[in-house]
Each structure stands twice: as structure tokens, then as C-alpha cells.
Amino acid sequence: MSAPPLLDDALAEVALALPLFRTFTYAAPESSRHALVPGARVVVPFRGTTEIGVYLGPGDPATLRGKNGKAVTPKAILDVPDAEPALGPSLLTLCRWIADYYVVPMGVALRCALPALLTGAAAPTPSQRTHRVATIARHIESLLHRDRIFARSPQQRALYELLEANGGRAAVHQLLEQLKFSPSVLKGLVARGLAVVDDEVVARDPFATRAVAAHPSHVPSAAQRGAVDAMAAGGAGETFLLHGVTGSGKTLVYIELLRRVVEQRGRSAIVLVPEIALTPQTVDRFRAAFGDQIAVLHSALSDGERYDAWLALRRGEKRIAVGARSAVFAPLEDLGAIIVDEEHESSYKQGESPRYHAREVAIVRARAAGAVVVLGSATPSLESWANAQAGKFRLLTLPARVGGAQLPSVEVVDLRVGRAAAWKASQEGPKSPVDQVLSAPLQRALEETLAKGEQSILLLNRRGYSAFIQCGDCGDVSVCPNCSISLTYHRAPERLVCHYCQHQESPRDRCARCSGETLKQRGLGTQQVERILAERYPLARIARMDVDTTGAKWAHAEILDRVGNGEVDVLLGTQMIAKGLDFPNVTLVGVIDADTGINLPDFRASERCFQLLSQVAGRAGRGPKGGRVLIQTRVPTHHAVRCALSHDYHGFVREEVEGRESPPYPPMVRLANVIVSGTREDTTAAVAQHAAAWVRALMTRRGTAGVTLIGPAPCPVERVKQRWRWHFLLKAEQPGELTRVARYFVERFEVPKRDGLRVAVDRDPVALL
Numbered sequence: 001m002s003a004p005p006l007l008d009d010a011l012a013e014v015a016l017a018l019p020l021f022r023t024f025t026y027a028a029p030e031s032s033r034h035a036l037v038p039g040a041r042v043v044v045p046f047r048g049t050t051e052i053g054v055y056l057g058p059g060d061p062a063t064l065r066g067k068n069g070k071a072v073t074p075k076a077i078l079d080v081p082d083a084e085p086a087l088g089p090s091l092l093t094l095c096r097w098i099a100d101y102y103v104v105p106m107g108v109a110l111r112c113a114l115p116a117l118l119t120g121a122a123a124p125t126p127s128q129r130t131h132r133v134a135t136i137a138r139h140i141e142s143l144l145h146r147d148r149i150f151a152r153s154p155q156q157r158a159l160y161e162l163l164e165a166n167g168g169r170a171a172v173h174q175l176l177e178q179l180k181f182s183p184s185v186l187k188g189l190v191a192r193g194l195a196v197v198d199d200e201v202v203a204r205d206p207f208a209t210r211a212v213a214a215h216p217s218h219v220p221s222a223a224q225r226g227a228v229d230a231m232a233a234g235g236a237g238e239t240f241l242l243h244g245v246t247g248s249g250k251t252l253v254y255i256e257l258l259r260r261v262v263e264q265r266g267r268s269a270i271v272l273v274p275e276i277a278l279t280p281q282t283v284d285r286f287r288a289a290f291g292d293q294i295a296v297l298h299s300a301l302s303d304g305e306r307y308d309a310w311l312a313l314r315r316g317e318k319r320i321a322v323g324a325r326s327a328v329f330a331p332l333e334d335l336g337a338i339i340v341d342e343e344h345e346s347s348y349k350q351g352e353s354p355r356y357h358a359r360e361v362a363i364v365r366a367r368a369a370g371a372v373v374v375l376g377s378a379t380p381s382l383e384s385w386a387n388a389q390a391g392k393f394r395l396l397t398l399p400a401r402v403g404g405a406q407l408p409s410v411e412v413v414d415l416r417v418g419r420a421a422a423w424k425a426s427q428e429g430p431k432s433p434v435d436q437v438l439s440a441p442l443q444r445a446l447e448e449t450l451a452k453g454e455q456s457i458l459l460l461n462r463r464g465y466s467a468f469i470q471c472g473d474c475g476d477v478s479v480c481p482n483c484s485i486s487l488t489y490h491r492a493p494e495r496l497v498c499h500y501c502q503h504q505e506s507p508r509d510r511c512a513r514c515s516g517e518t519l520k521q522r523g524l525g526t527q528q529v530e531r532i533l534a535e536r537y538p539l540a541r542i543a544r545m546d547v548d549t550t551g552a553k554w555a556h557a558e559i560l561d562r563v564g565n566g567e568v569d570v571l572l573g574t575q576m577i578a579k580g581l582d583f584p585n586v587t588l589v590g591v592i593d594a595d596t597g598i599n600l601p602d603f604r605a606s607e608r609c610f611q612l613l614s615q616v617a618g619r620a621g622r623g624p625k626g627g628r629v630l631i632q633t634r635v636p637t638h639h640a641v642r643c644a645l646s647h648d649y650h651g652f653v654r655e656e657v658e659g660r661e662s663p664p665y666p667p668m669v670r671l672a673n674v675i676v677s678g679t680r681e682d683t684t685a686a687v688a689q690h691a692a693a694w695v696r697a698l699m700t701r702r703g704t705a706g707v708t709l710i711g712p713a714p715c716p717v718e719r720v721k722q723r724w725r726w727h728f729l730l731k732a733e734q735p736g737e738l739t740r741v742a743r744y745f746v747e748r749f750e751v752p753k754r755d756g757l758r759v760a761v762d763r764d765p766v767a768l769l
């Protein structure tokens with residue numbers, strides 16, 4: 001053990017947002033614009049430029065020895081720009097925990113807790129917020145009409161349909177640059193009165209102008225009141241797991257809890273939702289209940305607006321922060337509650353350094369602040385469930401839907417055909433497109449629902465027009481030149497897109513390998529299904545929602561508003577339509593292919609599939625009309641499918657946990673995924689092997705019996721953005737051991753400085769792909 005450092009007030013320890021596991025020592029200024037207190041931003045000279053850092057406390061003179069043992073004169077802090085420290089003591093402590101647990105430099109943790117405008121990382125924004133926007137001027141409802149209008153202008157049609165897919169609007173520069181439309185195509189649409197282009201439309205904060213519909217304020221049911229009472233009486237730092245079936249009224253529970261915490265006790269609160277743009281209904285309910293007290297933090301805010309919201313929270317002008325994962329850092333004092341809605345969602349995990357999980361950060365923050373945490377879900381993560389079973393979290397249950405509504409009946413449609421049926425089908429010739437997508441029972445259900453004027457949701461967990469392009473002769477699939485993943489075929493405009501790195505190319509008619517003819521009809525994507533549905537049901541009003549419609553960020557909210565207003569009969573989309581939607585007139589949910597994702601080489605594949613099926617099924621029958629769910633699958637006996645059919649969360653957990661016992665995976669053990677990547681395959685593999693051997697030797701030397709190492713091996717997705725990827729896993733029963741091993745490794749293991757080699761540690765990974 002080294003002796004504790006002798007700290008010196010004339011010196012300052014400063015964290016900089018650099019990928020270096022050390023802080024820097026500067027001379028504290030004798031006089032400065034503002035007081036130098038821990039958490040204050042400082043401007044310091046660094047390698048010939050200036051950087052913005054955060055002052056942590058007095059510095060250690062021992063750090064001022066050069067390599068030869070001679071004393072080095074510290075450079076002085078240039079400025080302390082803020083009257084008040086950017087980070088209060090509690091957020092500073094939280095960042096220390098993040099740096100330690102997620103094995104990242106302190107400066108990296110700090111940067112993620114501060115708004116971009118304060119870290120010097122912000123781009124100057126005002127000019128970016130002004131752009132030209134193309135909007136559809138005339139809607140062409142029927143497909144036949146459309147065929148006629150665009151008979152001689154397929155490019156215009158593609159652009160028109162792309163605008164449509166974006167909720168009717170898109171930025172002109174995006175259409176031209178990213179999607180490679182020529183300006184003349186857009187001009188053509190404008191000339192024909194089908195679209196208009198507005199000059200210099202300034203993007204605005206959609207929530208600032210979004211009217212809050214007066215939401216009826218319900219009287220909580222006995223079950224809801226029981227949950228609120230328990231939470232309001234919760235001890236400081238207590239964590240509750242609110243397991244409430246879909247439609248059980250969890251949102252009202254959160255709102256009633258906040259009434260007590262914020263309105264009665266005058267404390268503050270944070271509400272985390274998976275993704276703001278996808279959950280406008282939930283956000284609207286909070287806004288309806290608390291109005292001006294809320295700051296909604298979301299991705300459409302400019303850096304300036306984000307900073308304004310941050311300041312309002314910081315000054316206590318607003319006392320409730322609602323936002324996605326980064327809202328867990330909202331600068332609120334006297335925190336009384338943190339709510340994590342849909343706590344099982346993987347979007348709470350940040351994909352880049354620091355790879356924190358907002359749920360875990362919320363728990364740590366609340367414990368330090370003496371606040372309660374509420375984790376809510378109809379399908380809690382196995383980790384949270386295990387914590388509740390172990391008594392670490394207190395379990396509260398809402399076992400039924402509000403107002404006596406029933407959970408929908410769920411039926412399975414087995415897509416497997418026996419040999420005899422397959423023979424018969426082959427004699428009958430190719431199936432019609434709609435028969436390939438929707439089984440007879442699902443078609444019947446859809447038609448009945450349309451006939452009754454009710455709404456349907458169809459889930460297809462794959463985007464693009466057709467999953468990939470394959471050679472009919474040699475079977476070769478078009479893959480991304482940068483990533484080891486097949487390219488997705490998109491129709492509007494026609495192109496192949498890599499969903500990892502956005503690489504785009506034009507589809508070929510002939511195979512690059514054998515010149516055989518390529519086929520474009522393998523697999524189904526949302527665009528293709530939309531088209532097939534439109535042709536089969538020309539009068540149905542169909543809306544599609546998937547990642548491609550994010551071109552205009554708020555397209556989602558607009559599409560959902562149209563569904564809410566009854567302007568849409570069929571909502572077709574990827575997993576993003578499974579979240580939190582609450583439309584009483586949706587009486588049918590169809591899952592086109594439940595098997596997508598079930599066989600991914602990832603220990604969470606089944607859990608994710610069960611959650612998705614349960615969540616999307618939960619969109620049906622939320623009103624008095626009841627509801628029905630049909631799940632098409634080729635694996636009807638898989639426990640993820642079977643348990644979703646009977647709304648059996650407990651049964652699923654029982655079977656799934658068994659599968660995670662041997663070999664052990666979370667929640668039985670704690671996991672860290674160590675990923676080695678680089679631009680050359682051979683050196684990446686060699687470094688991964690060397691790193692794994694290094695860690696093994698360390699563990700033997702140190703006698704860290706509690707940690708095991710598995711691998712190394714290539715990652716299931718071997719190459720992403722031109723980088724090869726290898727990984728190994730560290731498993732441990734105790735998180736502390738894992739921290740020590742990972743930290744020692746990251747700080748001491750020398751990664752060769754060539755071939756872009758990098759090592760990343762992903763603590764508590766949500767996926768191993």
C-alpha cells in the first residue's frame with residue numbers, strides 16, 4: 001500500500017476528458033474570476049492548446065516528479081469561468097463511481113454528466129437549426145391513383161414515398177446528400193404541386209409547441225394506491241421493482257408518487273423513459289400533470305436549449321427532469337425519487353464509453369441522495385427480478401389491467417408446414433405476396449378488424465424492403481465492405497444499406513462472384529410488407545414506423561398522433577411500436593415473424609424475444625372492446641413464445657434462469673465483455689490472445705479465484721466499420737473482484753500503437769454481438 005498523498009492547496013487536481021487513466025496537476029491560481037471549488041470547470045493549458053477540465057480538489061506534489069526524479073513546475077490554471085461549480089458534490093461523487101465501476105477515466109465520466117455546451121465539445125448550433133424542409137403538399141391516397149400519377153416518374157415517386165415514410169416532411173439537405181436524390185427530382189414534385197419547400201424553417205423544440213391534451217386525471221385504483229403508499233413510505237435509497245402487467249396503469253402510479261414527493265414534500269425527481277421520441281404519450285401525461293415544473297430533455301434540443309433546460313433544473317426553477325438515459329445526470333438538488341420506466345429496455349445502456357447503464361446509475365445516485373428508485377416494467381429484466389427475489393429490491397405488483405380490462409387472448413400460428421403440405425403447395429405454384437407474409441388466420445383477423453373500423457398493429461422486426469440480396473446461383477450474399485453483416489435492400493430510393501456503418505451502394509443485377517443473377521426477394525422488410533398490404537387492402541390507411549422514418553426525428557410522434565386520432569387503420573413497424581403505446585381502439589396485434597432474433601448468438605436473445613412479444617401483445621385490448629394477438633412462428637414450443645402466449649412472466653423466468661445456470665450468465669454472475677478491435681485481422685486476433693493470456697497470468701499471480709475468463713474468440717459480428725473485433729468474457733460472482741481485475745488490466749496492459757488497435761471493457765453488457 002502506498003501512503004496517502006500529501007495534498008497541497010496551492011496545487012490543483014484536474015480531470016480532463018481524455019482517454020488516459022490519470023488526472024493532471026496544475027498550479028491553483030492566486031486570484032481567479034470565481035472561487036475554485038471541487039466540481040468547478042477550469043480552463044487549463046494542455047499540449048499547446050487550452051482544454052476545459054473539472055477541478056477535483058487539492059493536488060498531490062508527488063505527481064510533479066519527472067521521469068528523472070527532478071521536480072517539474074506545474075502550469076497554472078488559466079481561468080475559472082463559472083460563478084458556481086458545474087457539478088455539485090453529489091454528481092461529482094456519482095462520476096467517481098462511474099469512473100471506477102465502468103473502468104473509464106474520470107474526465108470521460110465527467111464529460112458525460114455535463115451538457116455539451118459546458119465541455120467545449122458543443123458545435124456552434126444556431127446555423128444548424130436553420131434548414132430547408134420539403135413537405136408533402138397533396139396526399140395521394142389510393143395506390144392506383146399513385147401508379148397513374150407517377151407512371152413516367154419513378155424517381156419522383158420514390159422521393160414522394162420517402163417523404164411520406166418520414167411523416168410527410170424531411171430536411172432538403174438530407175434528401176439530397178444522404179439519400180442521393182438529385183435536386184431536379186424534388187423540383188419536379190414541387191412543380192406538380194405534390195410537395196412544397198419552405199425556406200429557412202427553423203427547427204423548434206417539438207415539446208415546446210406540442211399542445212398537451214387535457215388528460216383525464218383518474219382516481220387511482222386500490223392496487224395503484226397501495227403501490228404509491230408503499231413507495232411514498234419507502235426508506236431513503238430504497239429501490240422498488242414495480243411489476244405491473246401491460247395496461248395496469250403504471251404511469252398513474254409514477255404521477256401520484258411525484259405528487260407526494262415533489263408537490264407535497266418539495267423535493268425533486270427524475271423520470272427516465274427509454275426514448276422520448278417513441279413515448280410522446282407518456283411524456284404528455286407527465287406534462288399534463290405537472291406543467292411548467294417539468295424539463296423534458298430530448299435529442300431534438302439544440303445544445304443551447306439543452307443547456308437552458310440544465311440551468312433551469314440547476315437553479316431549481318424546474319424540479320422534474322424527464323428524459324432518456326442521460327437525464328439520470330440532471331443537476332437536481334434534494335432528489336426525492338428516480339423513476340425508470342420500462343426498466344428492461346436495453347437503450348438504458350450507453351453503447352460507447354462510458355458504457356453505463358442508467359438503471360444502475362439511478363440506483364447509486366438515489367442511494368447517495370436518500371431518494372427512492374422505482375423500476376417499472378411488465379417484463380422486468382432478469383437482473384432486477386433476481387434482485388427483488390434476493391430482497392435487495394422491494395417487489396410491488398399490479399397484477400391486472402385497470403378498469404377490469406382483460407389481457408388479450410394470444411394465439412400462435414405455426415408457420416411450419418409438414419412434408420405433405422409442402423408438396424401440395426409446390427404443386428399449386430408460388431404463393432401470392434400477401435400469403436407469404438400473412439397466414440390465413442392473420443389475414444382473416446385483419447379483415448375483421450378493418451371491417452369493424454378498429455385498429456391493428458403489425459410487428460415486423462426487420463427494416464428495409466428486403467433483408468438482403470442473394471445470388472440465385474452460388475448463394476453469395478451482398479455484404480458490407482466494412483462490416484461483416486449483410487446489406488439491407490431498400491426500395492425508396494433503390495439502394496443497399498449497411499445498418500451498422502451506413503455504407504450505401506447500388507444493388508447489382510449480377511453476382512460479383514459468379515455473375516449469376518441476383519435475387520432481391522429474400523426475407524421481408526417493413527417497406528415490402530407495407531407495399532404488399534397496400535396492394536391487398538387498398539382502402540386501408542396504413543402507417544409505417546421504423547428506423548428509416550427517423551430522418552425527421554419527430555415523425556414518430558406525428559405518426560402516433562395520427563393513430564391516436566383514428567386516422568390510421570394499420571400501424572406497421574419494427575420493435576419500436578412495441579413500447580408503451582396506449583390506444584384503446586387497437587384490438588388486433590399481429591406478429592409477422594416472432595423468430596427474428598430468437599437465435600442470435602447472445603445469452604439475452606430469448607429474454608429479449610419474450611419481452612418484445614409480451615410488450616407488443618400488451619398493445620392490444622387496452623379499451624373496452626378487448627383484443628386479440630396472433631403470433632406467427634416456426635418455433636411455437638420455444639419458451640419465449642410459449643410463455644408469451646399465456647402471459648406467463650414467472651414461467652418464463654423459471655425456464656430462462658435454468659438456462660443461465662450452467663454455464664453461468666447474468667443474473668447468476670456478473671459479466672464484463674472485453675473487446676479488442678483493430679484494422680487488421682491478424683494483429684487484432686494476436687492482441688486479443690495476448691490480452692487474455694495476460695489477464696489469466698494476472699489472476700493466477702493474484703489468486704483471484706472468483707473471476708473466470710472465457711475466450712478469446714471473434715465477436716459474433718466480426719467486423720464493424722472496417723474494424724475487426726475479438727472478445728473475451730470475464731465472469732465473477734462478486735462485482736468488486738471484477739472491478740479490480742478489469743481496472744488493473746485496462747491501466748497496465750499495453751496495447752500496441754498500430755493498426756488502430758483498441759481495447760474496450762463493457763461492464764454488464766446488454767448484448768454480446
Ligand SMILES: Nc1ncnc2c1ncn2[C@@H]1O[C@H](COP(=O)(O)OP(=O)(O)OP(=O)(O)O)[C@@H](O)[C@H]1O
Nearest residue numbers: 218219220221246247248249250251252402580582
Ligand atoms: N385508475 C385508473 N382509472 C382509469 N383509467 C386508468 C387508471 N389508471 C390508468 N388508467 C388508464 O389506463 C391506461 C393504461 O395505463 P398505462 O399506460 O399507464 O399502463 P402501463 O402500466 O404503463 O402499461 P404498459 O406497460 O403496457 O405501457 C391508460 O389509458 C391510463 O390513462
Ligand SMILES: [Zn+2]
Nearest residue numbers: 480483498501
Ligand atoms: Zn457496414
